[in-house]
Amino acid sequence: xxxxxxxxxxxxxxxxxxxxxxxxxxxxxxxxxxxxxxxxxxxxxxxxxxxxxxxxxxxxxxxxxxxxxxxxxxxxxxxxxxxxxxxxxxxxxxxxxxxxxxxxxxxxxxxxxxxxxxxxxxxxxxxxxxxxxxxxxxxxxxxxxxxxxxxxxxxxxxxxxxxxxxxxxxxxxxxxxxxxxxxxxxxxxxxxxxxxxxxxxxxxxxxxxxxxxxxxxxxxxxxxxxxxxxxxxxxxxxxxxxxxxxxxxxxxxxxxxxxxxxxxxxxxxxxxxxxxxxxxxxxxxxxxxxxxxxxxxxxxxxxxxxxxxxxxxx
Amino acid sequence: xxxxxxxxxxxxxxxxxxxxxxxxxxxxxxxxxxxxxxxxxxxxxxxxxxxxxxxxxxxxxxxxxxxxxxxxxxxxxxxxxxxxxxxxxxxxxxxxxxxxxxxxxxxxxxxxxxxxxxxxxxxxxxxxxxxxxxxxxxxxxxxxxxxxxxxxxxxxxxxxxxxxxxxxxxxxxxxxxxxxxxxxxxxxxxxxxxxxxxxxxxxxxxxxxxxxxxxxxxxxxxxxxxxxxxxxxxxxxxxxxxxxxxxxxxxxxxxxxxxxxxxxxxxxxxxxxxxxxxxxxxxxxxxxxxxxxxxxxxxxxxxxxxxxxxxxxxxxxxxxxxxxxxxxxxxxxxxxxxxxxxxxxxxxxxxxxxxxxxxxxxxxxxxxxxxxxxxxxxxxxxxxxxxxxxxxxxxxxxxxxxxxxxxxxxxxxxxxxxxxxxxx
Numbered sequence: 001x002x003x004x005x006x007x008x009x010x011x012x013x014x015x016x017x018x019x020x021x022x023x024x025x026x027x028x029x030x031x032x033x034x035x036x037x038x039x040x041x042x043x044x045x046x047x048x049x050x051x052x053x054x055x056x057x058x059x060x061x062x063x064x065x066x067x068x069x070x071x072x073x074x075x076x077x078x079x080x081x082x083x084x085x086x087x088x089x090x091x092x093x094x095x096x097x098x099x100x101x102x103x104x105x106x107x108x109x110x111x112x113x114x115x116x117x118x119x120x121x122x123x124x125x126x127x128x129x130x131x132x133x134x135x136x137x138x139x140x141x142x143x144x145x146x147x148x149x150x151x152x153x154x155x156x157x158x159x160x161x162x163x164x165x166x167x168x169x170x171x172x173x174x175x176x177x178x179x180x181x182x183x184x185x186x187x188x189x190x191x192x193x194x195x196x197x198x199x200x201x202x203x204x205x206x207x208x209x210x211x212x213x214x215x216x217x218x219x220x221x222x223x224x225x226x227x228x229x230x231x232x233x234x235x236x237x238x239x240x241x242x243x244x245x246x247x248x249x250x251x252x253x254x255x256x257x258x259x260x261x262x263x264x265x266x267x268x269x270x271x272x273x274x275x276x277x278x279x280x281x282x283x284x285x286x287x288x289x290x291x292x293x294x295x296x297x298x299x300x301x302x303x304x305x306x307x308x309x310x311x312x313x314x
Numbered sequence: 315x316x317x318x319x320x321x322x323x324x325x326x327x328x329x330x331x332x333x334x335x336x337x338x339x340x341x342x343x344x345x346x347x348x349x350x351x352x353x354x355x356x357x358x359x360x361x362x363x364x365x366x367x368x369x370x371x372x373x374x375x376x377x378x379x380x381x382x383x384x385x386x387x388x389x390x391x392x393x394x395x396x397x398x399x400x401x402x403x404x405x406x407x408x409x410x411x412x413x414x415x416x417x418x419x420x421x422x423x424x425x426x427x428x429x430x431x432x433x434x435x436x437x438x439x440x441x442x443x444x445x446x447x448x449x450x451x452x453x454x455x456x457x458x459x460x461x462x463x464x465x466x467x468x469x470x471x472x473x474x475x476x477x478x479x480x481x482x483x484x485x486x487x488x489x490x491x492x493x494x495x496x497x498x499x500x501x502x503x504x505x506x507x508x509x510x511x512x513x514x515x516x517x518x519x520x521x522x523x524x525x526x527x528x529x530x531x532x533x534x535x536x537x538x539x540x541x542x543x544x545x546x547x548x549x550x551x552x553x554x555x556x557x558x559x560x561x562x563x564x565x566x567x568x569x570x571x572x573x574x575x576x577x578x579x580x581x582x583x584x585x586x587x588x589x590x591x592x593x594x595x596x597x598x599x600x601x602x603x604x605x606x607x608x609x610x611x612x613x614x615x616x617x618x619x620x621x622x623x624x625x626x627x628x629x630x631x632x633x634x635x636x637x638x639x640x641x642x643x644x645x646x647x648x649x650x651x652x653x654x655x656x657x658x659x660x661x662x663x664x665x666x667x668x669x670x671x672x673x674x675x676x677x678x679x680x681x682x683x684x685x686x687x688x689x690x691x692x693x694x695x696x697x698x699x700x701x702x703x704x705x706x707x708x709x710x711x712x713x714x715x716x717x718x719x720x721x722x723x724x725x726x727x728x729x730x731x732x733x734x735x736x737x738x
Contacts, residue, residue, distance in 0.1 A: 050737075055565055057736045075571055086562035090330040091323065102319040103570035131330070147566065 003067050006031045006155055006187050007052055013060035014047055014211075021047040023211035024061070029189060031154075034181050036202030036219075037191040038300075040308050044211035045191045046083060049157055052189070053080050065155070076104060079153035081145045083160045083191075089133040093124050093143055096132060097150050104151035111150075118146040121179075123172060138169035145173070149180075156180060157189045162197055170197075177201055195301040205300070209308045222303050229256070230272035231302055232279060234265040235292040248282050255279075261305060268298060316572055320580025328584050338550055338588060342543030343599050349539055350603025353532040363482045365393055365406040366416035366428035374436040377444045385439055386431040392489060393429075405485055420471070421668070426478030429486060430469040439497060476665060477534045480699055484608065487700070536600040537694035538662035540617075541687055543592045544624040545657055549649025551585055551632025556645035559636070559733055574730035582629055582722075589625020590618040597698070608701025616697050616704060623711070624690035627718040631656075633725030637732045660687040677709065686717035 007029040014022040022044045029035045039045045050056035052063055054070045065073035088096055094115060101111040119125045122142040127135060135143065145161060158177070162170050178201065180186045192198050198205055199219045206216045215222060236242060242260050249258045249267060254275055256268045269275055272295050283290060328335060371386025394408045409416075409425060419425035470486050472479035558564040567577065597617060601607055609616075635652060639645035657663065659682055669681040682688045689710035696702040696710070704711075 053569055054736055055569060057738050075569060078569065080566075080569060082562055082565070084562055086566050088323065088327060088563060090327040095323075095326065099319055099323050100566070100570065103316060103567055103572045103576075105316075105571050151570075 004030055006066055007189070008064040009048070009052065009061065010064070011061040012048065012051060012058055012063065014044075014051060014056070015059050021211050022051070022058075025208070025211065025213055027206055027213060027216055029187060030204075031187055032181060032185045033203040034177065034188040034190060034201050036198040036205035037189060037208070038195075038198055038205055038304060039191075039208040043209045043308075045208060046159060047211075048208070049080075049159055049189065049191060053078050053157055055080075076151055077154045078157065079148035079151060079155070080157040081148035081159065081161055083163065085137075085140045085144050087132045087140060087143060087147070090131060092129050092131055093119060093135070093146075094128045096143065097146055100147050101150045106151050114150055114152065118149060121176060122146050138165055141165055141169065142173070145176070152184075153186070155187045155189065159191050160193065161190070162192060162194055174201060195299060195304060199300040207304060207307055214307050215303075219300055223298050223300060225303075229268065229270035230295055230297050231299075232267040232269065232272050232276070233261075233294045233296075234267070234279075234283065234290055235263070236265065236283075237289040237291040239263050241286060241288045245283055245286050245288065248286055249279065252278060252282065259306075266302075268302070316576040317580040317583075320572070320576055321583035324581050325584040325587075328588070334550075338547070339592060339595060342539065342546060342592065342596060345542065346536070346539045346596050346599045347603060349535050350532055350600065350605075353535055361478075361481075362404050362407050363426040363478050364409060364419070364424060365482060365486075366409045366411050366419050366425040367393060368411060368413045368416050368428065368430040370433040371431050371435040372433045372437070374440040376440060383436055383440070385436045389431060389489075389493060392493070393486075396485070396489060406482070420473060423473070423476075425472070426476065427470060427472040427482035427486065430471075432467065435468075443500075473665070473668070480534055480695070483700055532600075532604060533606045533699055534695070535663065536596075536603075536605045537691060537698055538657075539600070540593055540596045540621065540694055541624060541660065541662045541691045542657045543596055544589050544621055544690070545628050545631075545653045545662070545687060547585060547589060547592075547625055547628040548631040548635060548653050549646050551581070551629045552635035552639060552645040552649045553642040555581070555632065555636035555729070555733075556639045557642045560641050564733060568734055568736075574726060574734045577734065578633060578726050578729060582626060585629045586622045586625045589621045589628070592625075593618050593621030605698075607698055609697060612703070613697045613701060616707075617694055620690055620693045620697065620707070620711070620714075623714050623718055624687060627686040627690070627714070627721055630718065630722040630725035633729045634721070637725070637728035656685065656687065660685050660691055662687075662691060675709065683713065684717070686714040686721065689714035689717070 005028040009025050009027050012022055012025040014020075025044075025048060037045050037049070047056065051058045052065075052070070054073070054075070063070040065077060068074075088099075091099065097115045097118060098111060101114065106114065116125075119128050122145065124139060124142055124146070127139060132140065132143065141161065141164065145158070148156060148158075161173060161177075165173065174197070177188055177190070180188055181203075188201075190198065190201060202219060204216065204218055205222060207214045207222075215225075217225070234245075236245065242263070242265055246258045246260060246265060249255060249265070252275075254269060256270070258268075259266045267279065276295075280290070367390050369386040369390050371384055373382060373384035373386075375381065376383050390408060390410070393406050394404075396405045397403060398405060409419065411419065413430060416425065416428040416430075420428055468490055470483055472482065555564075558567075564577075594614070597605075597607070597614065607613070631652065632649065635648050636645055639648050659666065661682065666682065668678075670678045671681050672679045680688075693707040693710040693714065696707050700706075
């Protein structure tokens with residue numbers, strides 16, 4: 001029987017002294033999906049990823065790669081594009097890819113083709129013989145990704161690949177990630193801070209915080225769970241009135257939830273446009289003025305904030 | 315052969331980082347120049363060295379004339395009479411003594427050098443003459459000869475790291491060479507019958523020894539500086555390896571199919587080339603600064619080979635440092651903290667007091683001998699100062715190879731354990 005899951009984390013646990021970085025994480029990643037890993041800074045994303053690729057030894061639990069324990073897994077199956085740009089500055093793009101290919105024992109006849117193809121796909125062909133030190137930040141990011149793919153791994157782990165990219169480079173990257181899944185059938189594990197990136201690319205998303213898995217579902221289901229529809233954001237002229245207004249609005253039956261986010265009142269409801277007159281009327285009854293008001297559809301970011309809160313993480 | 319790919323990659327990085335390469339090659343050169351300027355003229359005064367002569371020669375009767383001769387006495391007289399070139403200062407203050415006393419004199423530093431003339435010295439020489447004459451007169455090769463084919467051995471010994479021994483050894487070897495040349499000429503003239511005069515060898519005809527006027531302290535420091543440069547490689551290698559850890563490139567390699575051996579053996583190749591080039595550059599600079607280099611092209615090649623072995627030891631030391639350093643600055647600082655004391659301990663700049671801990675293969679084994687660079691320095695001195703060949707440095711080369719292998723294995727195990735396995 002063919003295993004549906006390519007990576008399984010069972011009761012994965014990692015602590016550094018008293019600090020628990022990953023707390024009994026259980027998840028299964030399907031073959032051929034783009035799996036989004038979301039969480040605030042320090043939530044345990046990179047630690048989990050490092051354990052999944054064999055760079056970090058777990059304190060407890062087990063990781064299976066294609067049914068085999070990570071210690072005995074075939075290293076050719078995994079390619080990792082780290083969060084930081086990890087390149088040899090004194091080598092050219094071509095030399096870097098060729099060297100990594102040799103380290104993965106890619107046969108010579110295939111290596112040349114793969115180098116050319118990756119340079120072409122990631123729009124680096126013009127810079128094939130340019131030293132890495134002379135590349136722009138975006139080019140280095142793309143080469144960083146190419147280095148993870150030179151041995152054509154089944155699982156591609158991308159740790160915040162869009163960090164520092166301009167919108168053009170980001171689009172090139174997103175199209176490339178989609179093509180990895182759609183054309184080559186690869187499994188992509190993606191960690192990101194960009195909600196639109198996770199929303200647009202991921203088939204399923206795991207939200208983790210404090211090392212624990214909070215939710216694991218499709219972006220659509222996550223948004224549905226936390227309220228389909230729209231978000232109305234009200235900024236009162238006198239923010240001291242926020243809690244009183246929130247209490248009043250909570251009495252409206254047609255509103256799903258009302259919370260305070262960053263000094264603003266955040267109202268989640270279906271068909272917000274139709275309910276706006278009622279909301280405005282309630283606020284007016286409290287003898288306070290609205291300084292600003294905005295309305296937008298419910299996003300993954302709203303779900304993320306709902307689950308992980310707004311306090312700053314370092 | 316992934317280690318070849320690693321070696322090529324490292325080599326490219328090395329030569330493309332011109333500023334780094336410039337520093338690696340030029341930093342020791344500046345030291346050499348400064349030492350050359352400071353010590354270049356030191357020690358050029360015509361100093362008389364204390365020579366302990368252990369003359370065990372029992373003498374012999376000359377063929378044809380039956381005259382009694384003692385070549386050992388004769389040679390001792392030459393040692394007593396020999397003077398510096400263009401000077402009337404004696405080279406040696408000869409002390410006639412026994413073997414045990416001579417050893418004590420060396421240990422107490424009351425003698426710079428000792429020479430042992432064997433008891434059959436004259437007899438063997440005479441036997442060789444007789445064989446030669448017989449062969450000449452009968453027209454045959456000596457099948458019924460008196461002498462065996464053993465070469466006479468005049469054992470010269472002393473503290474190999476002292477300047478006095480260095481100068482004395484060179485001079486003694488030159489005198490003995492002349493002795494041999496004269497001996498051969500006399501044998502030939504006896505055999506051809508062109509000379510009926512009794513043999514009167516070595517009668518003070520060696521008055522001065524050419525080259526002896528120019529030895530300076532710098533001559534004995536130059537190989538030490540070369541060793542210092544080789545040892546400094548440990549800091550550069552440690553910083554370079556730590557940089558791979560810090561930048562994350564090592565983590566990238568760790569999840570590939572590369573093994574520790576590929577990474578470390580691959581790194582060894584370009585750095586060994588650097589060590590060999592360093593020896594060559596430093597030898598050139600030291601020659602410009604007035605170093606009295608003995609030997610020909612072979613000695614340069616041999617010195618480069620010794621440099622490579624020393625370089626491998628330094629690279630292994632660099633691996634050990636890189637196993638513990640957290641960043642390249644720390645690696646560099648830690649490297650300096652290790653390399654500078656090591657340079658002093660192995661005698662790169664001056665000799666530390668003798669601390670003998672045992673005897674191996676008839677040689678005293680000092681506490682400093684547990685480090686391969688002590689042997690590397692001995693070998694470099696032997697080749698470059700005394701013009702010795704491979705056979706003279708076999709002992710030191712063997713020790714340095716064994717000790718370097720041990721350090722390399724330790725370096726590889728530590729680096730693999732702390733840097734190439736999954737983090738805890």
